[in-house]
Amino acid sequence: MVERSKKPVPIPVSPTRAENQGFVSESDRVKLSLPTGESVEILLHGATVISWVVDGQEKLFLSEKATLDGSKPVRGGIPLVFPVFGKPTEGPVAALPQHGFARLCKWELLGRTSETDTSIQVDFGLGPENLTADQREQWPYIFGLIYSVNLSKNSLETKMLVRNEGFKTFDFNLLFHTYLRIPDVNNLTVEGLKGTNYKCKVTQSEAVEEAVELPINSEVDRVYANVPGTVQVKDRGQAIFKIDRTNLEDVVVWNPWDGARKMADFGPEDGYKDMSKRPTALLSRIRVLMPLGLLVCIEAGAVSKWHTLEPESIWEGSTIINL
Numbered sequence: 001m002v003e004r005s006k007k008p009v010p011i012p013v014s015p016t017r018a019e020n021q022g023f024v025s026e027s028d029r030v031k032l033s034l035p036t037g038e039s040v041e042i043l044l045h046g047a048t049v050i051s052w053v054v055d056g057q058e059k060l061f062l063s064e065k066a067t068l069d070g071s072k073p074v075r076g077g078i079p080l081v082f083p084v085f086g087k088p089t090e091g092p093v094a095a096l097p098q099h100g101f102a103r104l105c106k107w108e109l110l111g112r113t114s115e116t117d118t119s120i121q122v123d124f125g126l127g128p129e130n131l132t133a134d135q136r137e138q139w140p141y142i143f144g145l146i147y148s149v150n151l152s153k154n155s156l157e158t159k160m161l162v163r164n165e166g167f168k169t170f171d172f173n174l175l176f177h178t179y180l181r182i183p184d185v186n187n188l189t190v191e192g193l194k195g196t197n198y199k200c201k202v203t204q205s206e207a208v209e210e211a212v213e214l215p216i217n218s219e220v221d222r223v224y225a226n227v228p229g230t231v232q233v234k235d236r237g238q239a240i241f242k243i244d245r246t247n248l249e250d251v252v253v254w255n256p257w258d259g260a261r262k263m264a265d266f267g268p269e270d271g272y273k274d275m276s277k278r279p280t281a282l283l284s285r286i287r288v289l290m291p292l293g294l295l296v297c298i299e300a301g302a303v304s305k306w307h308t309l310e311p312e313s314i315w316e317g318s319t320i321i322n323l
């Protein structure tokens, strides 16, 4: 449970910024914006970031068929993975659904906690009181999560604080399952992984990454452990996303490729690859107005091993995506 005494203290905003309405809270979501036009939108359901707009361009992929009403995890944006990554078939977390419960729960809005003309932050909380009785049974620990989303002019930072508020030690994984929107997967490379050990979930094998520039040209589902520095996503050799991490040692690279066709909530069906192959004039016009999705997931996390949290201990991990 998020102790009220531990809640972040809201910082009063200047009248000028208040007039700019950089923070809008609706029944199911929160919208943040900067005077320079950048914005981010976060659903209370899963505390899922579903949009990040810079210079009028959407930076995150959100499936056309994503469910946003809280009945399913969101296919797109930044779903939160906690307290388990994947779906272990045995052990104390075997009863939990794939990727845990954090992306399924309705989070509490704790409030806007810092704001200047160049950045704005909002915090959300989750504890056992926000879980269903089944979820509490599946993961019977007393915990508090505080999730912060910080929007700056050219970056988006997400930070998770995990607190063990009970008497029992627990193990957890955490991951920001970030769906990046990219212009064209055919020109895309991911850099910063060379020399890192990875588990390939497609071939069920392990290897050391040899590529300086990793292309995405088929299904990719790799868990890179202990990635040393910045991971860059490049389009035609130009960095379009630079991802830095603090206390999140691992990076998952995922693109379902044509496996996306089997996902009921994935749309457009070929959004994994290249929307330009859809020829109709109407779709081309729509594409100009609202470029549809091409994606790669670059997921910063702590997933290659369990993190153990003793009672009264705190763990914090964050990632920042710079443009």
Ligand SMILES: O=P(O)(O)OC[C@H]1O[C@H](O)[C@H](O)[C@@H](O)[C@@H]1O
Residues within 6 Å of the ligand: 073, 098, 099, 177, 201, 221, 222, 252, 253, 254, 297, 299
């Ligand atoms: O379909 P989901 O439960 O959202 O999982 C989507 C994907 O998440 C991660 O990237 C995993 O490495 C993949 O194996 C998984 O398919």
